[in-house]
Amino acid sequence: MTAAPMQRATAVPILMYHNIARAPRKLPRWRSLYVSPGAFARQMWLLRRLGYTGLSMTAAMPYLRGEQQGRIAVITLDDGYLDNLEAALPVLAHHGFSATCYAVSGQLGRYNAWDAELLGVRKPTMTAVQLRQWQQAGMEVGAHTRSHPHLTRCTDAQLREEIEGSKHDLEDLLGQPVRQFCYPYGDADERVVAAAREAGYHAATTTHRGRAFAGMDLWRLPRIQVARHHVLAKFAVKTLSAYEDRRA
Template identity: 50%
Template sequence: MKIPILMYHQIDEPPPRGTALRGLIVAPSSFALQMRMLRLMGYKGLSMRDLEPYLRGDQQGKVVGITFDDGYQNNLVHALPTLKANGFTATCYGVSSMVGGTNAWDAGKVAQKPLMTQQDWLAWHGAGMDVGSHTQTHANLTELSNEAAQQQIVQSKDELQHVLGAEVRHFCYPYGWFKPEHEDMVRAAGYVTATSTRRGRAQAGDNPYALNRIMVARATNPLQFAAKIMTRYEDCRQ
């Protein structure tokens, strides 16, 4: 059975037209509608932690993974209440050295937005949500030496676990870029999965360290959203 893993970034009111990367900001009302649609279609929205048995093939069911990249504070403010209202869980991938900071890796390209503070992360995790790693600095691993890439992967896990006081089991490649050696590093660091930006739905038996995801953008309309979940729409666009 196919398992769609949704990829979001920010849940917030979109900025004016012409703003760089505006498509990555999904309005809270759109997100609420999408989560309601999932529930009405009979799907259960799950964090990567809760998705583990389905990815292994130990369990089957109508499930959808829900992930947020970067750890924006607006995920806590706008997404968390909607997730809880629908009985869903989700994973938010944090940039460990920028807890309480902003999306500095985008400086000069897009507006700076606050990232979750330590208290925010504790609130997210305490609400039953999952926390994953997105490296220490949102690094493009393909531009780093193997030693530097390994530090980004290993240290981010340690730092986030220190923030949470709980295990961090899942990883996400910044920008979606990685090489086979990075998969090996993620595995050796003790992560259970790693997600990419490659399009398509996942299924049991897929390489857990190169999982496809489905991008949900500002302009994704309800019909497209349903097609991404229930049909081969995304699978054909790998």
């Protein structure tokens, strides 16, 4: 048997979302960061209809390590926006899915200070209490640094502050280990990846395109971006075929 069929059989799509809300009309750019609640509900329905289970990063680790096989899709949401709790959580709970929300620990209960000026809109983030509600509903909280910087531009001391510091912040807040990390902007090099490993995370996600396969570097996992303009058929092709792998 060749390697290619085996890889196709063990492919794990890790979906990347940001806002589950309607894009503001005044938003001049990056409307793709928004997926409407209705579209998100249809996407989760399709996964369930096709026999897939939506899992958080930690729940998916046996699949990512090649210890288990099955029809799963990993669901991740970046930045910890309030609309994840209000719009995504009820849909995930309805289908019995879990998901990982990567929170910026220094911006809880505030807004997207890292790109608000660029986007022209302030998007509210979950408070500490709301983040606990997310976790108590069976969802996972991962770390996304303290301030959402470009990590490759950070000094070694700043890397520890952002990567390890965020882990400690969230663990103190939630009273549970934080095992998952996401690089802001997908900005990572060898030094940044090493810092994530050393901080004690079990895995880390990037913005590189493609599905994950057993045997991949767990601290450089690719994802599939789900954007506002992706109709249901396009979502299915991107998620459940080799479409994204060919564009990696």
